[in-house]
Amino acid sequence: MIGMEANRRHQARHPGFARTIAATLRALESQLADLERDIGDAVRRSPAWRESDDLLQSVPGIGPVASRTLIAEMPELGRLNRGQVAALVGVAPVNRTLRNTSLLRRRTDSLASGSGGGGNDRSAWLL
Numbered sequence: 001m002i003g004m005e006a007n008r009r010h011q012a013r014h015p016g017f018a019r020t021i022a023a024t025l026r027a028l029e030s031q032l033a034d035l036e037r038d039i040g041d042a043v044r045r046s047p048a049w050r051e052s053d054d055l056l057q058s059v060p061g062i063g064p065v066a067s068r069t070l071i072a073e074m075p076e077l078g079r080l081n082r083g084q085v086a087a088l089v090g091v092a093p094v095n096r097t098l099r100n101t102s103l104l105r106r107r108t109d110s111l112a113s114g115s116g117g118g119g120n121d122r123s124a125w126l127l
Contacts, residue, residue, distance in 0.1 A: 002028050039068055052078060 005025045043049045049071055055078075056067035070077060076088060086092035 002032065036064075040064065043068060043071070 002025060005021055005028060043053050052071050053064075053067050056062050056070055057064065062070075074085075074088070077085065080088065083092060
């Protein structure tokens with residue numbers, strides 16, 4: 001949302017609109033900073049979350065946002081082996097049997113049509 005407001009600010013033709021959008025951006029950025037601090041505090045207060053956060057952030061390329069998103073979206077991490085995690089995320093190799101092929105086809109058809117279930121598509125981590 002902040003990016004959208006930043007784009008709108010640059011496109012504003014009237015200085016008054018630009019000032020209003022800039023004020024909105026400052027408010028959004030302040031709220032975001034407050035939320036990030038609250039999430040960080042919550043992670044640090046929980047021994048289990050703190051341990052997971054520290055471990056995840058020890059991986060190159062994983063920072064606080066990615067770590068805390070993984071903790072929230074995949075609480076199973078740390079209790080499953082890599083094959084189980086790959087299956088959970090949807091990237092595990094699958095034998096090409098007729099049954100699996102038809103299930104896979106139905107799943108990809110439903111994802112393409114937008115009716116593939118909830119908004120938690122864990123395969124987004126592969127992008």
